[in-house]
Amino acid sequence: MRRLVARYAALFAALAVLALAFPLLLRQVSLRGDIADFLPAPKTEESAFLLEELRSGAATTLLIAGIEGGEARDLARVSRAMAARLEASGLFALVANGAPRIDDGEAALLIAHRYALSPAATPEAFTEAALRRSLEAVLDGLRGSAAPLVRRYGFADPTGAFLALVRGWAADARVAMEHGVWMAEGPRALLLAQSRAGGLDTEAQARTAEAFRAAFAASDPPPGARLLLSGPGIFAAEAAATVRADVRLVSMLSSVLVAAFLIWRYRSPLMLAVVAVPLSAGTLAALAVVDAAFGHVHGAALGFGMTMLGVVDDYPILLITGRAPGETLREAARRIWPTLRLATAAAVAGLVPMLASGFPGLAQLGLFAATGLVGAALTTRYLLPALLPAEGLPVRPLPERLAHVLLRLPARRGVVLAALAVVAVALALGGGPRMERDLAALSPVPEAVRDLDEVLRRQVGAPDVRVVLTLRAPDAEAALQAAERAAEALAPLVASGAIAGLDHPARFLPSAATQRARLAALPEAATLAERIEAARQGLPFRANAFAPFLEGIEAARTQAPLTPADLRAAPLLAARLAPLLRQEEGGVRAILLPTDIRDMAALRAAASRVPGLLPVEIKAETEAILAEATGAALRWAAVGGVLVLVLLGAGRGLAGGLRIAVALGGALMLTFAMLAALGERISVFHLTAALLLAGVGMDYALFLGNTRASARSGEASTEEAARALGSVITCMVTTLLTFGLLALCRTPVLHATGLTVTVGVAAAFLLACALAPGRGAPR
Amino acid sequence: MRWRWLKVGGSELPPNPPSFFGTKEGRGFGGGSPPPTFLRRTLLILPLAAQAPDPLPEVMAALAAVRESRAAFTEERELPELDRPLISRGVLTWRAPDRMEKHTLEPVEERFLADGDTLVLEQPARGIRETMALDAVPEVRPVVEAIRATLAGDLATLREHHEVVFSGTFARWRMVLTPRSLRVRAAVQRVTLEGEGGAILVVETQMRDGRTRMAITPLR
Numbered sequence: 001m002r003r004l005v006a007r008y009a010a011l012f013a014a015l016a017v018l019a020l021a022f023p024l025l026l027r028q029v030s031l032r033g034d035i036a037d038f039l040p041a042p043k044t045e046e047s048a049f050l051l052e053e054l055r056s057g058a059a060t061t062l063l064i065a066g067i068e069g070g071e072a073r074d075l076a077r078v079s080r081a082m083a084a085r086l087e088a089s090g091l092f093a094l095v096a097n098g099a100p101r102i103d104d105g106e107a108a109l110l111i112a113h114r115y116a117l118s119p120a121a122t123p124e125a126f127t128e129a130a131l132r133r134s135l136e137a138v139l140d141g142l143r144g145s146a147a148p149l150v151r152r153y154g155f156a157d158p159t160g161a162f163l164a165l166v167r168g169w170a171a172d173a174r175v176a177m178e179h180g181v182w183m184a185e186g187p188r189a190l191l192l193a194q195s196r197a198g199g200l201d202t203e204a205q206a207r208t209a210e211a212f213r214a215a216f217a218a219s220d221p222p223p224g225a226r227l228l229l230s231g232p233g234i235f236a237a238e239a240a241a242t243v244r245a246d247v248r249l250v251s252m253l254s255s256v257l258v259a260a261f262l263i264w265r266y267r268s269p270l271m272l273a274v275v276a277v278p279l280s281a282g283t284l285a286a287l288a289v290v291d292a293a294f295g296h297v298h299g300a301a302l303g304f305g306m307t308m309l310g311v312v313d314d315y316p317i318l319l320i321t322g323r324a325p326g327e328t329l330r331e332a333a334r335r336i337w338p339t340l341r342l343a344t345a346a347a348v349a350g351l352v353p354m355l356a357s358g359f360p361g362l363a364q365l366g367l368f369a370a371t372g373l374v375g376a377a378l379t380t381r382y383l384l385p386a387l388l389p390a391e392g393l394p395v396r397p398l399p400e401r402l403a404h405v406l407l408r409l410p411a412r413r414g415v416v417l418a419a420l421a422v423v424a425v426a427l428a429l430g431g432g433p434r435m436e437r438d439l440a441a442l443s444p445v446p447e448a449v450r451d452l453d454e455v456l457r458r459q460v461g462a463p464d465v466r467v468v469l470t471l472r473a474p475d476a477e478a479a480l481q482a483a484e485r486a487a488e489a490l491a492p493l494v495a496s497g498a499i500a501g502l503d504h505p506a507r508f509l510p511s512a513a514t515q516r517a518r519l520a521a522l523p524e525a526a527t528l529a530e531r532i533e534a535a536r537q538g539l540p541f542r543a544n545a546f547a548p549f550l551e552g553i554e555a556a557r558t559q560a561p562l563t564p565a566d567l568r569a570a571p572l573l574a575a576r577l578a579p580l581l582r583q584e585e586g587g588v589r590a591i592l593l594p595t596d597i598r599d600m601a602a603l604r605a606a607a608s609r610v611p612g613l614l615p616v617e618i619k620a621e622t623e624a625i626l627a628e629a630t631g632a633a634l635r636w637a638a639v640g641g642v643l644v645l646v647l648l649g650a651g652r653g654l655a656g657g658l659r660i661a662v663a664l665g666g667a668l669m670l671t672f673a674m675l676a677a678l679g680e681r682i683s684v685f686h687l688t689a690a691l692l693l694a695g696v697g698m699d700y701a702l703f704l705g706n707t708r709a710s711a712r713s714g715e716a717s718t719e720e721a722a723r724a725l726g727s728v729i730t731c732m733v734t735t736l737l738t739f740g741l742l743a744l745c746r747t748p749v750l751h752a753t754g755l756t757v758t759v760g761v762a763a764a765f766l767l768a769c770a771l772a773p774g775r776g777a778p779r
Numbered sequence: 780m781r782w783r784w785l786k787v788g789g790s791e792l793p794p795n796p797p798s799f800f801g802t803k804e805g806r807g808f809g810g811g812s813p814p815p816t817f818l819r820r821t822l823l824i825l826p827l828a829a830q831a832p833d834p835l836p837e838v839m840a841a842l843a844a845v846r847e848s849r850a851a852f853t854e855e856r857e858l859p860e861l862d863r864p865l866i867s868r869g870v871l872t873w874r875a876p877d878r879m880e881k882h883t884l885e886p887v888e889e890r891f892l893a894d895g896d897t898l899v900l901e902q903p904a905r906g907i908r909e910t911m912a913l914d915a916v917p918e919v920r921p922v923v924e925a926i927r928a929t930l931a932g933d934l935a936t937l938r939e940h941h942e943v944v945f946s947g948t949f950a951r952w953r954m955v956l957t958p959r960s961l962r963v964r965a966a967v968q969r970v971t972l973e974g975e976g977g978a979i980l981v982v983e984t985q986m987r988d989g990r991t992r993m994a995i996t997p998l999r
Contacts, residue, residue, distance in 0.1 A: 073897070073912065076912050077912070080914060139865070140904075142856065142858065142861075143865050143883070143886065143887055144887065144889045145889060145900055148966055148986070151989070155860055178910060179896065179911070180910070180911040180914070180916070181912070540861045540863045540865070541861060542859075545861070
């Protein structure tokens, strides 16, 4: 044991240094998780809007909770206790579980501005007849049980401007109330919250979810009660957890399998350490370079980049296994270097277009993979031979029969090429592989969670937003005025039933112009006093009973309009306005939401008549963005492919290059044909995996095709071919064991990666064998 | 002064009014119930009364003994903004342990129901029907319990929400409730209940400025 340690001291020391470097580097590197980095730069205003919405839209911060599994009154109690706790936590801009509760400060502000804000403050409300009706209503109210409320507001606001204002806000909540809170059938109490943290801030979203669970647990829920939680933030956390759990299970299983295989093949667990050195060195280099170049590393670039770096596992295997008898490891490294160099250069060439693609995410991914590949190749060439004893590691020979069969494959080349041609024709006739167009299908969120979200959304009455109307203006006032004009232009649609309603920012905060107009339309003080006096006749009100009303109107007249900047004291109004009016770079965007669209054509026609109003059909636009992203990735991959071909042609001559290209292209084609046959829709995950596949496929073809380049006597050539075959088989088995199990996962990203690599690596290997330069049958 | 309120609609109440919330069995839990019932109940309570001179537990026990009752009410509301009181009439219904309904019939129909933890407010003329949890309106609860917990003879609940000052005798008592919550006291300073034996006859609520007085007449 001690001898073993002494012998491999250098290797262990290097591993220890690399292992220590990781946490140090990760502390320096800032990781980011903005998925929009991976979406193309918006080409149209519609897509720009949608991308911004995905990135920071209010919808991304909405959480919906359901509490079920108890009696309605217990659930209501829990709902109230939770709402109070969540509000106190300070994590949420808005918590709602029933009718809106307005705090005293906000109520005072709204009352002060009631005649400017309320839709009920029209001149018609102040005629003598209308005032008489208002006064009678106040009297009726004073007789009833709600008298304290009526007294509180009735004498200052007999026309009900303030109550109409608040009631107007509640009108869009279509949830039934029971025991004072929202209650859906079941019974299921419903809570809504808007987190202060952004929807894409996964960590903060995990904290908000935790706040919900803690509030539930602390609210003394009845036995059997359950908390259901949904929302984009929950999705992100849930997805991360699912992926992490899947990855943990699969990586444990595959580590065991890979380790078992390597131990069998090299008669020692040391090969694991050997493989780890170039991989860690490459990853470290990639992290450092990407962080230096971009100032941060994108989480997805790291994830996908690591997938693509899976190919560098092959480098040390090729070195150790490819060592000829009697050769030192250093000599072997020198001998395989030209091939390894070409493989790496070609792979980097394939990644270069990603750097130039213009998507920050894709560029990072390209840089990450390219740096990692170069780092790992250099480590294999220069560091590994220095770390290991000259004779490397012992290698167990492969079973003879297997090698025999595989080495004879080139003799069947014609059949293989014919089969490839048939598959190509079949694939072309079948219309090619189908592309994934539904963004939801790419979501790593488990389906059950998505279903729950749909149910909760429906129950809470959140509109199913299919179409969003949006407009931009230089400032908030202009945006609000434009929204008012647009709402007026679309009003006939509501009347005709083409849409059920229209939500817009000016509904909550009218423009300053509208506020001023409303105030200007208020009757003169003397006139109003006369009318009140007349309306009072025959009613038991004292002469000065409505003095607060007259004073309120006078005070309102001198008040400056309420603007979005004044809403700090009005959190409820601010929370209602925020999703509909948004500060953007160089302007303000207003959002108008039509509900229950029954006549899309009428809506489109009406919208087109409003200058500056842009209708965005969410689903179609999302699909267009996705198609654009996939299309761009494919175009850049094609450019990369051409570069690879040029490089291979330069390194191996026209025939050699073509042979490798056919092996590589054939493998990719077989893979996509197989995926199509399995009914898979091709997504960006398949395409990323295909890049890895292209990398390993090229290595196989290069190393198996290398023997002719160094052709010596037939005997030596065959021996070398067998050794190369052994190396490549080991590479393939390791890759299969690493990625194959991912195909069994249900998370789309893992499943797609696993399946593509599994199918592709097998195809690439068989094609590389078949297309290797012919030696005829070995003796 | 007190009796002024019992003069309702120009007709004076009978000198010995029947129980305010008459039960189905014809037993009021109010004082002034017909002699046989009164005697029977007094006999039941006598041993307790002998031990404790404080009539409050006696009154509470008498109130608790009434499981169901119905009564007519007349409510007068005096407000500083009005030059004369507002008068409304209706029917009160009680069913143990915790269902109390105030059904105003005129001049504007309204139903106010406190059933367990649920409050229902209905104003048919305006198409209003609201259900609330009593927990959700903490400032309303003490006002509801002032009458409901008294009807239930539940002194513990009553004391949870109010300071209770009892005066008088079993036959003719008066209870002044002061809300414990400062918030509630800002709106409602005092609720005074008057009754005879197991019957509530008057509920007077003193508010910040203004007050209501409800006179209660049992129905059979």
